[in-house]
Amino acid sequence: MSEKTSTWILWTTIGRKVLLALSGLALFFFLIFHLLGNFTLFVKDPGIFNQYAYTLERMGFILYVMEGLLILTFLVHILDAIFVTLENRKARSSSYYKEGNAGKPSRKSLSSKTMIYTGLLVFAFVVFHVKMFKYGAHYVAQNSNIRDLHRLVVECFKTDYIVISYCIAMILLGLHLRHAFFSAFQSLGIAHPKYTPYIEKLGILFAIAIAGGFLSIPVWIYFH
Amino acid sequence: MKNCNFKLLVWRQKGPQEPGKMVAYTVNDISPDMSFLEMMDLLNEDLIKKGEDPIAIDSDCREGICGTCGLVIQGLAHGSKQKTCTCQIYMRDFKDGETITVEPFRSSAFPIIKDLVVNRSALDRIISKGGYVANNIGGAPDANAMPISKETAELALDASSCIGCGACVAACPNSSAALFTGAKISQYAHLPQGSPDRKKRVLEMAQQMDKEGFGNCSNHGECEAVCPQGIKISHIAKMRREFFKASLL
Numbered sequence A: 001m002s003e004k005t006s007t008w009i010l011w012t013t014i015g016r017k018v019l020l021a022l023s024g025l026a027l028f029f030f031l032i033f034h035l036l037g038n039f040t041l042f043v044k045d046p047g048i049f050n051q052y053a054y055t056l057e058r059m060g061f062i063l064y065v066m067e068g069l070l071i072l073t074f075l076v077h078i079l080d081a082i083f084v085t086l087e088n089r090k091a092r093s094s095s096y097y098k099e100g101n102a103g104k105p106s107r108k109s110l111s112s113k114t115m116i117y118t119g120l121l122v123f124a125f126v127v128f129h130v131k132m133f134k135y136g137a138h139y140v141a142q143n144s145n146i147r148d149l150h151r152l153v154v155e156c157f158k159t160d161y162i163v164i165s166y167c168i169a170m171i172l173l174g175l176h177l178r179h180a181f182f183s184a185f186q187s188l189g190i191a192h193p194k195y196t197p198y199i200e201k202l203g204i205l206f207a208i209a210i211a212g213g214f215l216s217i218p219v220w221i222y223f224h
Numbered sequence B: 001m002k003n004c005n006f007k008l009l010v011w012r013q014k015g016p017q018e019p020g021k022m023v024a025y026t027v028n029d030i031s032p033d034m035s036f037l038e039m040m041d042l043l044n045e046d047l048i049k050k051g052e053d054p055i056a057i058d059s060d061c062r063e064g065i066c067g068t069c070g071l072v073i074q075g076l077a078h079g080s081k082q083k084t085c086t087c088q089i090y091m092r093d094f095k096d097g098e099t100i101t102v103e104p105f106r107s108s109a110f111p112i113i114k115d116l117v118v119n120r121s122a123l124d125r126i127i128s129k130g131g132y133v134a135n136n137i138g139g140a141p142d143a144n145a146m147p148i149s150k151e152t153a154e155l156a157l158d159a160s161s162c163i164g165c166g167a168c169v170a171a172c173p174n175s176s177a178a179l180f181t182g183a184k185i186s187q188y189a190h191l192p193q194g195s196p197d198r199k200k201r202v203l204e205m206a207q208q209m210d211k212e213g214f215g216n217c218s219n220h221g222e223c224e225a226v227c228p229q230g231i232k233i234s235h236i237a238k239m240r241r242e243f244f245k246a247s248l249l
């Protein structure tokens, strides 16, 4: 037993999943605030949404720091996820001729089996999304000098292919979140006979609420 | 019930380095009360009579205790019946004429020795890193000298029921050994007898688990569903807590 035992914690299978869980939960946090802010699009007066966007923009340095942290979180999550997935493939180098599902209490599902695909597609969507809005047309609101982001959003969400791709992307996000929430707690060692079933239910609720919430905006605008 | 016929698709592989493939066999006039392994024995007798190479399978007690047997039947480790070993699968569980696939426990950490027999020594090497407790020699200790609450004792006993069959690894899409290692760590982490080596145990066993090339745990929980002892993935969470405590505190 002369081998050195204290390895760098992140260089272990247990540690890498901690990093994935923490970065994933941070992204969850971001999604919730992003969604709540975007709900101002449901207000009749376009000025409210524009004002909200302007308030964020005016934060200046603080906004840059927050954006930087968000990008960093995404990078950590994605790189860790890719690494973990490649390692997992290596560990199961020969696949089964027939692979079954053992049924409950297993949580293996379409959602848990496709995390890397839903994740990568969601990321592709994020790039497209940021390009379209943050770096999109810069209209100026008529009666104030601030950016009329509302007009751009409405224009985009009146376009068939954009609304359809948003719907697909949000369903993929919902699938990712469905397994993610419970999984993050389990990765952090949080399991309890009484509370874990509630965490699992809350995960499903979150997946539906977040994906459904984001989906409701383009759909609502499209039909108005 | 009348006797049945089945078509089998069995993984055949001559040796560790040889390529393998699924080979079709038919077995006829099988009594529904026969166990799956007895059916395999019959097939092997047939093959021997025909001068062919019999199919290599592992088994020992054949009463669900030892964990030596282990086949993936119809894509499920230890077959479709939960909380049983392969040896407790009976032919009455299959429909007459059904095609049944039989494969080895697959994992890069479980090299195939021949056909359906795999080398599970990787699990033994994890155990050798701390799956035991130090005891003073001498007479048996007084039975009630170390009080342990019923709840704690039950948790430790649940974890200790692991027979090390490796079905968790076989069923895991990532071939993770987290349930096996988690059970072995959790078993001692709950008891005062395990406390002297508590930190060292989790660090060294987890490190060995990684070294053997098992995958990461994605929390699919498929392991819990195929475990012949029904060991819960909450023991994986326990291992993780033990690991955090040992490496951070």
Ligand code: HEM
Residues within 6 Å of the ligand: A017, A018, A020, A021, A022, A023, A024, A025, A027, A028, A031, A077, A078, A081, A082, A084, A085, A115, A116, A117, A118, A119, A120, A122, A123, A176, A179, A180, A181, A183, A184, A185, A187, A188, B216, B217, B218, B219
């Ligand atoms: C908005 C974005 C996202 C959120 C809220 C999110 C959240 C999460 C959470 C909470 C987990 C559970 C971690 C665990 O099992 O411990 C997770 C797992 C995972 N995420 Fe994400 N994620 C997001 C985006 C992405 C992206 C862009 C990728 C791209 C590669 C990705 C790939 C993965 C993978 C592969 C796993 C599972 C790894 C495994 O098998 O254990 N995720 N995600």
